[in-house]
Amino acid sequence: MIQTLQAVRGMKDILPEEAEIWESFEGITRDWLKSYGYRPIRMPIVEPEPLFHRAIGEVTDIVEKEMYAFEDALNGERLALRPEGTAGCVRAAIQHNLVASGGPQRLYYQGPMFRHERPQNGRYRQFHQIGVEALGFAGPDIDAELIVMNARLWEQFGFTDIKLELNSLGSAEERTRHRAALIAYLESNRNKLDEDAQRRLHTNPLRILDTKNPDMQEIAEAAPKLADYLGEDSRAHFEALQALLVDAGIAFRINHRLVRGLDYYNRTVFEWVSDRLGAQGTVCAGGRYDGLVEQLGGKPTPAAGFAMGAERLLALWRESGEVEYAVEQSAPDIYVTHQGKHAQHLAFRAAEALRDTGFDVLLHCGGGSFKSQMKKADASGAPLALVIGEDEAAADEIGIKPLRSSGKQHRVSFQALPEAAAKVIYGAETQQDYDPREENRQGAENGSV
Numbered sequence: 001m002i003q004t005l006q007a008v009r010g011m012k013d014i015l016p017e018e019a020e021i022w023e024s025f026e027g028i029t030r031d032w033l034k035s036y037g038y039r040p041i042r043m044p045i046v047e048p049e050p051l052f053h054r055a056i057g058e059v060t061d062i063v064e065k066e067m068y069a070f071e072d073a074l075n076g077e078r079l080a081l082r083p084e085g086t087a088g089c090v091r092a093a094i095q096h097n098l099v100a101s102g103g104p105q106r107l108y109y110q111g112p113m114f115r116h117e118r119p120q121n122g123r124y125r126q127f128h129q130i131g132v133e134a135l136g137f138a139g140p141d142i143d144a145e146l147i148v149m150n151a152r153l154w155e156q157f158g159f160t161d162i163k164l165e166l167n168s169l170g171s172a173e174e175r176t177r178h179r180a181a182l183i184a185y186l187e188s189n190r191n192k193l194d195e196d197a198q199r200r201l202h203t204n205p206l207r208i209l210d211t212k213n214p215d216m217q218e219i220a221e222a223a224p225k226l227a228d229y230l231g232e233d234s235r236a237h238f239e240a241l242q243a244l245l246v247d248a249g250i251a252f253r254i255n256h257r258l259v260r261g262l263d264y265y266n267r268t269v270f271e272w273v274s275d276r277l278g279a280q281g282t283v284c285a286g287g288r289y290d291g292l293v294e295q296l297g298g299k300p301t302p303a304a305g306f307a308m309g310a311e312r313l314l315a316l317w318r319e320s321g322e323v324e325y326a327v328e329q330s331a332p333d334i335y336v337t338h339q340g341k342h343a344q345h346l347a348f349r350a351a352e353a354l355r356d357t358g359f360d361v362l363l364h365c366g367g368g369s370f371k372s373q374m375k376k377a378d379a380s381g382a383p384l385a386l387v388i389g390e391d392e393a394a395a396d397e398i399g400i401k402p403l404r405s406s407g408k409q410h411r412v413s414f415q416a417l418p419e420a421a422a423k424v425i426y427g428a429e430t431q432q433d434y435d436p437r438e439e440n441r442q443g444a445e446n447g448s449v
Contacts, residue, residue, distance in 0.1 A: 010117070010125030020330055021323060025314055026110060028156060029130055036149050038106040038132060043088040045112065049078040055087035055264055055292060060204070066115040081114035085131035086264070086289065086305055087296070093135055094298035104136030110310075128310035132286075135293070138302035140237050143268045143288065144244035146306055150272055150284055151250055157313070158322040162274045162283060164250065167258040168238040169206075169266050170230045172291065178229040179205060189219055209257045225256045237267055264289040268304065276319060283316065284308040331381030332362040333425055335403075337373035338386075342393035350386060350398055350417060357418040359425075378403055384424050386417075400424060 007013055014022060030040075049069045056062050068081040082088055089107060092098070098105050110130050117123055132149075134142045147164065154162050169175060182205045186193060193201065194216055197208045209220050230238070245252055252270075260269045269287035286306025293301035317323050334354055338347035351363045362380055364373050370387065377385040387399030387409065398417050401409040402424050412420040 008125070010119035012124055012126070016330070021314065021318075022310075024323075025310070025317065029110070029153070032149070032153050032156065033108045033130075033132065036106070036145070038108045041089060041092060041107045041109050042111070043082070043085065043092050043109060045082055045114075046079050047082050047088050047091070049080040051087050051091055051296070052080055052083060054296060055090070056084070057204070057264070060207075062115060066117055068114045068116060083115045084113055085109050085111075085129055085307060086133060086292070089131065089133045089305075090135070090292055090296055090298070090303070093133075094293060094296055099136045099293075099301055100299065104134070106132075106134050108132045124311060129307045130310060131305065131307040133303065133305035135303045136301055137304065138290070140241040140244060140268070142304050143241045144248065146286060146304060147245060147250060147270060148248050150306070150308075151248075154272075157317050158320040159274070159316055161276065162272050162316075164245075164252040165255040165258050165271045165273060166242070166252050167255055167269050168227065168230060168234055169259065169269055169287075170226060170234040171266060174229050174231055174234060175206070175226065175266075178224060178226045181224040181229070182206065182209075185223055186219075192216075192219055206259045210259050220257055227254075227256055234267055241268055260285065260287060264292040264295070266290050270306075274316060276316060282309075283312045333359040333382060334361045334384045334386060334421060335377035335380050335382040336361060336363045336386045336388070337370060337377055338364065338388040339367075339370055339373075340390040340393065343388045343390055346393045346396070346398075346414070347386070347388045350388065350414065353414070354418060354421060359418075359421060374401075384421055 049067075052067060053063055058064075062083050067083050070079060071077070072079050089109060093105065093107075108131060111128065112126050113129050114126055116125055119125060132146065134146065151164075154160075170178075183201065186197070186201055186205060186208065190198065190201075192215075193208075194211075194213050196213075197211060197216060200208055206226075208216075209223055211217070211220055242252070255271075258269055258271060259265075260271075265287045267288040267290070270285065271282050272284040273281045274283055275281055284306055286304070288302070288304045290302045291300075293299065293303060334351075336347050336351050338344050347363060351361045354361045362382065364376065370389070374385065374387075383402065383404040385401045385403055387401050389399075392399055392411060395411075396414050397411045398414060398420075399409060399411050400420055405424065407424060
């Protein structure tokens with residue numbers, strides 16, 4: 001007996017009904033990003049492993065424990081499945097000279113990321129992110145834009161309980177001064193540190209502040225605050241950001257323990273969190289990373305961005321009850337049934353003619369009686385079925401059968417088919433009175449899905 005193969009643990013199949021929800025979600029986010037002037041960029045899923053060591057940091061959970069890294073069997077190069085998108089986006093911007101040749105860039109990407117984590121609700125080993133990167137912008141205004149545009153998206157999806165947390169990590173020099181004080185404080189409490197904190201004590205002590213261990217909370221709360229070590233410029237940047245958010249009506253909480261899990265951040269960091277997702281409460285996170293472009297070999301370039309977890313946002317969207325109003329229905333406009341050789345040829349012609357006019361048409365394949373075909377037509381959700389037998393084919397006519405209204409089955413000429421279909425489906429007197437392609441165009445212009 002041949003063994004049935006399963007998907008890799010933590011990597012999920014997205015089946016058609018759910019994939020349609022994903023497509024609607026991605027369409028809404030694309031329109032939202034375009035409205036803020038962000039342009040798409042697509043990077044490879046596989047990148048050189050050293051890229052993430054240099055960008056994310058050697059002493060991070062991602063690099064130490066979670067990254068899918070391997071040696072290319074053909075040339076011995078060390079490669080990795082991308083665990084996040086910022087490093088690859090910055091690498092591409094440097095490689096193709098985007099900022100130097102085209103000025104500041106507003107970029108976004110959508111796609112799968114990979115981390116070898118323990119699978120749980122809302123967290124997978126292959127997961128999907130929407131990432132936004134603003135390259136070449138130094139001021140707090142771009143930080144504010146990133147946050148304000150998040151708030152607009154939450155409103156579009158009907159999310160009412162996502163909360164914003166803010167912090168400033170200052171400059172590298174300011175973090176160095178704070179780091180020395182933090183290590184001294186943690187050393188004095190070494191007997192109270194858990195194993196993970198002791199391991200990070202001299203390599204990445206800032207990450208200890210973000211501990212999820214309940215026994216470590218009191219120590220983390222009492223630790224020296226980075227805010228007390230910020231210089232004038234960092235403090236002014238953070239205060240200007242807060243003023244812009246207040247002016248925009250965005251509520252926030254300053255969280256001095258918010259440090260993010262990636263080494264490239266500086267100054268502004270933020271997270272949007274929800275208590276509706278259990279322990280995995282962060283749905284969007286980001287901040288500034290002004291040193292990363294230079295760190296990866298480019299010219300000094302200020303930068304900021306964020307990433308959103310698609311699976312978590314989709315979970316919230318389902319909970320909100322708004323999905324059914326936004327997801328495009330997959331039912332065709334017309335289901336074409338046919339029986340006989342000549343009828344089959346006419347059915348193909350009729351289906352293509354209707355698609356030329358803008359209808360969504362499902363052509364029956366696989367044979368079977370008219371009775372069995374009509375059962376499938378009814379199950380498809382289509383409002384109209386075409387019935388084509390050898391008699392209809394001989395006369396070059398098409399049988400029209402309404403499936404969701406009280407109209408009677410009748411025959412029309414091949415030339416009259418589009419107008420007759422429009423009348424049954426949309427109540428239009430002629431095809432010119434109602435063109436489904438025009439409705440699709442108007443829907444796109446109005447931002448509907």
